[in-house]
Amino acid sequence: MKLVIFAGPPTCGKTTVIRQVIRRMLKKDYKPSFVKIDVLYADEDENINKEFGIPTKKIYSGELCPDHCNVVVLDEVVEWAEKNGSDYLFVETAGLCLRCSPYIENSLGVVVLEATSGMNLPRKIGPMLTLADIAVITKIDLISQAEREVFRYRVLEAAKDISIVESNALYGIGIDPIVKKIEKSNEIEIPMFLRGNPPVGTCTICVGKKEIGAKNHFGVLRTMDQELFYIGE
Amino acid sequence: MEIEKITIIGGYGKDGEKEKVDRFELKMGDIISIVGPTGCGKTTLINDIELFANNNTPSRRVILINDQPIPEDFSFDPKKHPIALISQHTNFLSDLPVGEFLKIHATVRGADDIELIIAETLDFANQLTGEAIIRETAMTELSGGQTRSLLIADAVIIGNSPIILLDEIENAGINRTKALELLKNYKKIFVFVTHDPRIALLSDFRIVIKAGSMQKLISTNQEERLAAGELKKIDDVVLHFRSLIRAGEVISEVILNESIKTLKV
Ligand SMILES: Nc1nc2c(ncn2[C@@H]2O[C@H](COP(=O)(O)OP(=O)(O)OP(=O)(O)O)[C@@H](O)[C@H]2O)c(=O)[nH]1
Ligand SMILES: Nc1ncnc2c1ncn2[C@@H]1O[C@H](COP(=O)(O)OP(=O)(O)O)[C@@H](O)[C@H]1O
Ligand SMILES: [Mg+2]
Ligand SMILES: [Mg+2]
Ligand SMILES: [Zn+2]
Numbered sequence: 001m002k003l004v005i006f007a008g009p010p011t012c013g014k015t016t017v018i019r020q021v022i023r024r025m026l027k028k029d030y031k032p033s034f035v036k037i038d039v040l041y042a043d044e045d046e047n048i049n050k051e052f053g054i055p056t057k058k059i060y061s062g063e064l065c066p067d068h069c070n071v072v073v074l075d076e077v078v079e080w081a082e083k084n085g086s087d088y089l090f091v092e093t094a095g096l097c098l099r100c101s102p103y104i105e106n107s108l109g110v111v112v113l114e115a116t117s118g119m120n121l122p123r124k125i126g127p128m129l130t131l132a133d134i135a136v137i138t139k140i141d142l143i144s145q146a147e148r149e150v151f152r153y154r155v156l157e158a159a160k161d162i163s164i165v166e167s168n169a170l171y172g173i174g175i176d177p178i179v180k181k182i183e184k185s186n187e188i189e190i191p192m193f194l195r196g197n198p199p200v201g202t203c204t205i206c207v208g209k210k211e212i213g214a215k216n217h218f219g220v221l222r223t224m225d226q227e228l229f230y231i232g233e
Numbered sequence: 234m235e236i237e238k239i240t241i242i243g244g245y246g247k248d249g250e251k252e253k254v255d256r257f258e259l260k261m262g263d264i265i266s267i268v269g270p271t272g273c274g275k276t277t278l279i280n281d282i283e284l285f286a287n288n289n290t291p292s293r294r295v296i297l298i299n300d301q302p303i304p305e306d307f308s309f310d311p312k313k314h315p316i317a318l319i320s321q322h323t324n325f326l327s328d329l330p331v332g333e334f335l336k337i338h339a340t341v342r343g344a345d346d347i348e349l350i351i352a353e354t355l356d357f358a359n360q361l362t363g364e365a366i367i368r369e370t371a372m373t374e375l376s377g378g379q380t381r382s383l384l385i386a387d388a389v390i391i392g393n394s395p396i397i398l399l400d401e402i403e404n405a406g407i408n409r410t411k412a413l414e415l416l417k418n419y420k421k422i423f424v425f426v427t428h429d430p431r432i433a434l435l436s437d438f439r440i441v442i443k444a445g446s447m448q449k450l451i452s453t454n455q456e457e458r459l460a461a462g463e464l465k466k467i468d469d470v471v472l473h474f475r476s477l478i479r480a481g482e483v484i485s486e487v488i489l490n491e492s493i494k495t496l497k498v
Contacts, residue, residue: 116326118326118327119327119337141320141322141323142322142323142324142326143323143324143325143326144319144323144324144325144326144387145318145319145323145324145336145383145384145387145392146325146334146335146388146391146392147313147326147327149338149339149341149342149392150338150341151330153341168280171280172283173280173283173284176289209396223327
């Protein structure tokens with residue numbers, strides 16, 4: 001089975017892109033499964049199941065960052081998809097913490113970015129962009145050629161080997177090259193490994209410490225002037 | 234890749250029938266229009282061109298560059314993307330001052346003399362719009378007409394795109410005659426989707442679309458060009474009245490008849 005992980009900030013167009021991809025995959029007689037990992041609410045699984053009749057599932061990450069959750073549950077998700085008899089598994093994750101990235105070795109990582117999010121976005125999102133194989137830039141129908149070019153340039157500045165696909169996902173423009181790349185991707189290998197290095201240290205905020213100020217936390221910390229230091233074992 | 238010409242090979246209309254116009258070519262320097270009623274498929278045709286469609290869109294058209302199709306996974310260098318599409322929804326979102334914004338774009342495009350190219354772009358834009366654009370204005374504060382003018386100027390001069398597609402720009406209050414006059418100085422391919430008879434008649438030829446299908450290619454003949462000249466006079470009266478109303482004048486039938494009389498002389 002092949003695994004494709006779609007990540008990207010909220011409302012960037014992940015589901016719209018995935019629906020266009022699924023439509024084309026079904027025409028080619030593939031059997032995809034779809035999973036959405038989100039924090040508190042998601043309805044993509046129901047909508048996609050209704051529209052295409054393929055197996056779908058949602059997983060709430062609750063107190064974990066969705067990418068973190070992905071790492072913890074993905075092996076079971078893969079088993080589930082294999083039981084469905086699927087040849088492709090599409091995972092949509094709402095990568096919210098911007099420190100980690102959800103991509104797995106030997107699978108395709110797709111980051112979806114909306115061109116309307118401002119020309120500085122590619123400089124802000126770190127590993128979610130730099131560790132991806134493909135960057136899909138959506139909503140190109142809404143912005144000037146100039147901003148589109150600057151956006152594209154800055155994506156390449158952050159991730160020089162990434163393949164860029166510009167898309168008006170509403171009209172299915174730019175989807176075919178994504179499908180081509182998905183078909184050319186590798187079969188997953190078990191055990192699976194996370195791509196790149198996970199973020200340094202444990203997040204004390206994630207585990208529930210609410211006090212403000214570095215003196216109340218441990219792990220890799222920093223001062224206002226960007227100095228990093230470490231408190232702990 | 235140096236673009237010399239593109240070829241549009243007809244596909245199928247909404248009814249699944251083959252298009253009557255089975256192919257046409259656009260060469261550098263051509264200005265053409267796409268005409269037809271709302272919903273007939275004008276935007277679809279320019280989307281096909283922008284996509285370099287290769288039998289993979291609903292219309293099943295094929296677009297060739299220099300007689301060759303573009304491979305599906307081909308990706309253009311962002312510095313050299315050959316097509317600029319300015320649609321009804323296209324907008325600037327950046328809130329940077331105009332001067333700084335143009336500087337970033339010129340830098341990304343690898344321009345040699347950045348100051349010069351910015352000045353040229355602003356000068357071009359300011360010939361299209363009534364209200365001059367000032368460098369210090371934030372992009373988001375530009376009026377509709379200023380925005381359209383700058384979108385075009387930026388695509389023509391800084392972007393220097395060889396192919397520029399413009400979707401119904403006439404509603405934006407830019408000076409159309411001036412625009413076409415200026416654009417003729419640049420050896421590019423301009424495709425106008427338009428309901429404006431003047432833009433259509435000032436083009437080299439026009440494609441007529443009905444129900445998703447290219448029905449006719451009409452080359453503008455000498456007689457039509459003359460008609461465009463006459464039409465301009467009528468248009469000028471309308472423009473004159475627009476500026477009167479904008480200036481707070483009260484209009485009467487007498488003033489209108491006066492204007493039409495001067496027009497006939
Ligand atoms: N104009 C335009 N709108 C788009 C495009 N892609 C997506 N949209 C719209 O953007 C909105 C959000 O799209 P989704 O696909 O739901 O985004 P998402 O990333 O899945 O969002 P979450 O899963 O909620 O984080 C929808 O209203 C889409 O119709 C595009 O290319 N152009
Ligand atoms: N050749 C075609 N085959 C199938 N559908 C088409 C074709 N041409 C246009 N359409 C569809 O017709 C609708 C209207 O087309 P559009 O290009 O937006 O029209 P216009 O710009 O002229 O108002 C769109 O939904 C489009 O997908
Ligand atoms: Mg979604
Ligand atoms: Mg249209
Ligand atoms: Zn995280």
